[in-house]
Amino acid sequence: MGLSKEQIAERIAQELQDGFYVNLGIGIPTLVANYIPNNIEIMLQSENGLLGMGEFPTEENVDADLINAGKQTVTTINGSAFFDSAQSFAMIRGGHVDLTVLGAFEIDEMGNIASWMIPGKLVKGMGGAMDLVAGAENIIVAMTHANKDGESKILKKCSLPLTGVNCVKKVVTDLAVMELIDGAYHLIERAPGVSVEEIQQKTEAKLIISGDIPEMKFKS
Amino acid sequence: MHIGGLKMSGLNKVVNSYDEALLGLSNNMILMVGGFGLCGIPEGLIQRVADAGVKGLTCISNNAGVDGFGLGKLLEKRQISTMIGSYVGENKLFEELFLSGEMKVILTPQGTLAEKIRATGAGIPGFYTATGYGTDVAIGKETKEFNGKMYVLEEAYPKADFALVKAWKADTYGNLVFRKTARNFNSMIATAGKITVAEVEEIVAPGELDPDHIHIPGIYVQRVIKGNFEKRIEQRTVKK
Numbered sequence: 001m002g003l004s005k006e007q008i009a010e011r012i013a014q015e016l017q018d019g020f021y022v023n024l025g026i027g028i029p030t031l032v033a034n035y036i037p038n039n040i041e042i043m044l045q046s047e048n049g050l051l052g053m054g055e056f057p058t059e060e061n062v063d064a065d066l067i068n069a070g071k072q073t074v075t076t077i078n079g080s081a082f083f084d085s086a087q088s089f090a091m092i093r094g095g096h097v098d099l100t101v102l103g104a105f106e107i108d109e110m111g112n113i114a115s116w117m118i119p120g121k122l123v124k125g126m127g128g129a130m131d132l133v134a135g136a137e138n139i140i141v142a143m144t145h146a147n148k149d150g151e152s153k154i155l156k157k158c159s160l161p162l163t164g165v166n167c168v169k170k171v172v173t174d175l176a177v178m179e180l181i182d183g184a185y186h187l188i189e190r191a192p193g194v195s196v197e198e199i200q201q202k203t204e205a206k207l208i209i210s211g212d213i214p215e216m217k218f219k220s
Numbered sequence: 221m222h223i224g225g226l227k228m229s230g231l232n233k234v235v236n237s238y239d240e241a242l243l244g245l246s247n248n249m250i251l252m253v254g255g256f257g258l259c260g261i262p263e264g265l266i267q268r269v270a271d272a273g274v275k276g277l278t279c280i281s282n283n284a285g286v287d288g289f290g291l292g293k294l295l296e297k298r299q300i301s302t303m304i305g306s307y308v309g310e311n312k313l314f315e316e317l318f319l320s321g322e323m324k325v326i327l328t329p330q331g332t333l334a335e336k337i338r339a340t341g342a343g344i345p346g347f348y349t350a351t352g353y354g355t356d357v358a359i360g361k362e363t364k365e366f367n368g369k370m371y372v373l374e375e376a377y378p379k380a381d382f383a384l385v386k387a388w389k390a391d392t393y394g395n396l397v398f399r400k401t402a403r404n405f406n407s408m409i410a411t412a413g414k415i416t417v418a419e420v421e422e423i424v425a426p427g428e429l430d431p432d433h434i435h436i437p438g439i440y441v442q443r444v445i446k447g448n449f450e451k452r453i454e455q456r457t458v459k460k
Binding site for chain 1: 256257258259260282305306307308309314315318319325327329330331332333334335337338349350351352353354355356357388398399400401402403404405406407408435451452453454455456457458459
């Protein structure tokens with residue numbers, strides 16, 4: 001059994017470091033906010049113009065003028081700041097955001113990512129994803145390892161329209177944590193109870209397995 | 221001063237009707253419209269554009285509203301021939317018009333969209349960005365290497381015939397203050413119009429806004445109207 005969405009988020013939260021400014025994409029990445037360790041201080045950037053995003057509001061504190069990039073009503077933490085969209089993407093494009101976590105349909109061994117469009121089907125737009133992958137020094141992709149038919153989404157070459165090229169550094173899936181180094185994914189950790197063989201079988205991209213691969217550790 | 225056929229006195233930008241606010245609007249114009257999703261959209265101005273029934277519009281806006289609200293109202297009446305934005309989300313009609321080819325759609329990365337609008341207002345014809353390099357959005361565009369990294373040339377837009385924005389407060393001179401995340405694209409769009417119309421919640425006398433707290437100076441703004449806002453929420457999420 002692979003990880004739940006919540007567990008993927010919990011594992012990614014272990015990558016957060018004290019003092020980080022972090023942008024969390026829509027979907028699984030948003031859940032990472034629920035697992036920020038208590039002993040570190042981080043600030044969440046929401047690309048619609050907010051640094052210092054807080055939790056969801058109580059019913060009486062809902063404010064239509066205060067939303068996140070997923071258009072959900074949110075709150076602010078002490079020390080937050082508002083700004084316009086040009087300023088927001090200046091901090092993204094300018095490399096000021098320490099970590100970006102986003103979802104993907106496919107990634108490949110060149111570090112390319114496809115996350116925004118399935119031709120003829122889904123037309124939603126790329127939103128800020130292309131800017132985020134082009135601007136961030138540090139990107140973690142959160143995704144499922146394979147599709148419903150068991151076919152790998154970690155490919156030699158992406159088949160869908162790209163969001164960005166040569167930008168993926170690390171991926172956390174329901175099965176594994178992998179780092180991309182010089183055109184190959186290196187298996188770092190595996191989900192509890194998931195075998196190295198299963199990960200190998202569901203990874204089309206070049207995969208490097210060296211030594212014993214530890215299981216991910218969770219508090220809960 | 222005459223701007224778009226409307227006689228204004230001195231630096232006073234206040235108009236008292238939506239007819240005056242959009243005097244000069246006609247078919248085939250370029251409109252920029254502020255907002256992120258339904259947050260910070262000029263609701264009354266959009267409604268007036270819908271009522272005016274003008275067609276063939278090029279609309280530059282991050283989103284296209286939702287079915288039946290915001291720019292969704294213009295989609296329903298097929299008033300937009302070209303839509304330029306970054307994310308259309310859950311708007312079913314938009315998706316239909318796009319996939320059927322009835323409406324031309326230019327999907328543009330959000331940061332590039334914001335910067336193109338900023339460049340338009342700032343008199344900068346183009347800029348290089350790494351965003352979109354190697355993807356479909358770079359097709360047909362000049363690329364250039366700087367310090368070992370590849371960048372795409374993105375050009376500014378022509379100035380909008382009408383730039384429609386929503387602000388929290390204005391003074392009668394058109395100085396604008398936005399509120400929270402309702403600022404979003406409104407501040408750049410305010411700078412990029414031949415005629416910028418600001419629909420606001422409150423209009424105060426000059427001097428009442430602290431000059432240190434003004435987000436957009438009135439020099440960019442031609443008309444100000446006090447609106448009534450429904451402020452519909454797209455995703456109402458509360459703490460359990």
